[in-house]
Amino acid sequence: MAADLTADTELTAGGPGGADVDAYRQRVRAFIAERGLPMDREGVRVPESAAQERQIRDWLRALYEAGYLGAGWPVEWGGQAGHLPVHDLVVMEELIRGDAYRPLDQVMLAAHAVIAFGSDEQKRELLPRIRAGEHIWCQLFSEPGAGSDLAALRTRAEPDAAGETFTVTGQKIWSTDAQWSDMGLLLARTDPTAERHAGITAFVVPMGLPGVDVRPIREMTGHAEFCEVFLDGLQLGRQHVLGEVNGGWKVVTSGLASERAFVGANAIQLERLFQDLVALARTARLPDGTPALAHEDIQAKLAAALTRVEEVRLIVRDTVERILVEAEHPSDGPVAKLAYTETNVALSELALEIIASAVSIDDDGAQVADRWQHNFLWGRALTISGGASEIMRGLIGRQLLGLPRA
């Protein structure tokens, strides 16, 4: 049962990138072992003290300085000439394997958007601050009436007669990290008369400006990691527009590609979780005093869970291979996301079943049990963020199976 899946999972000498990848992986692994900021629970992590916030910002800066983040950026903005996309995937895998704090995907998405759509002045102003850990970003996209259907957003950015100043009014919700972000990537409607995808503009918003009111929301995990953001009379200028006025839809859709580096890492994540599941079953004692792992029904459920983990690994491996040769199918992302997030929930349900059937947990299993209780609550969020499972199924139906839109 205690299969070590890791050896044949990662991108190795036999896989894309060849021997260079192995050497690169060793360097990343050593760096993380020496300097990595530990991550003690899954999910995004809002700092709980000023000292912790400093640590997170320092760690992000260290990753950029070492060239493990932002290596794919244009060289003039700190990227590296010989950068290979496979290296980004290796970094994500090793961050997960090393239990290290992972870069915030909103910051990565913002960097991608600024590189692709920013003016030279915006790039000069914003990109070095991301690399320095000085600017944490949040995404101000979703609204109470606009999530899956983002183009339904109603926050208005009303231009003045000259089109130079915009007055922003509206409400955003589920804005991860907004309570400690320095900058927000905002989507707002600038032309309510245009076709709904066409009348939206992307803005960069300094979160300290008057007219921005951030209120954290407590999740069922007990932590408050995302927020409501009320925008009332916020004044933005031309310098805050990212890309073209009414061209915001292009900014948001192109940014999704920057999240691809996480796909491969998800398989590693599930394999680590499976090992945690076995550790839990070994230390959870049933009423007869034996460990759950000794029971045939638990063994059968673990075997079924391992099969699902293995399926995700194969799906992710195929996807990663296509990403690396830029031959992705549009449904690759939805398939990999659906498989990973739903399997994650299934593993946490099994973990809770084991915990519920136990009368005690051995001391060395207590921490694992705590992690599972958190993951049980947190894992559901992943089936919603970045596109809910139902939306992923719809995309797969249309893009992979060619089914008509219902």
Ligand SMILES: Cc1cc2nc3c(=O)[nH]c(=O)nc-3n(C[C@H](O)[C@H](O)[C@H](O)COP(=O)(O)OP(=O)(O)OC[C@H]3O[C@@H](n4cnc5c(N)ncnc54)[C@H](O)[C@@H]3O)c2cc1C
């Ligand atoms: C952990 C987390 C972090 C997030 N971080 C951010 C962030 O930083 N910034 C940000 O802007 N947003 C963020 N979000 C919001 C996220 O993008 C939305 O929650 C998501 O897009 C779903 O939108 P919704 O919550 O409005 O649900 P809805 O779109 O109202 O969906 C409700 C339910 O209806 C289903 N449904 C909706 N439309 C269809 C359809 N066409 N077919 C079938 N079923 C459908 C959905 O699958 C879901 O089950 C975050 C969400 C989570 C959970």
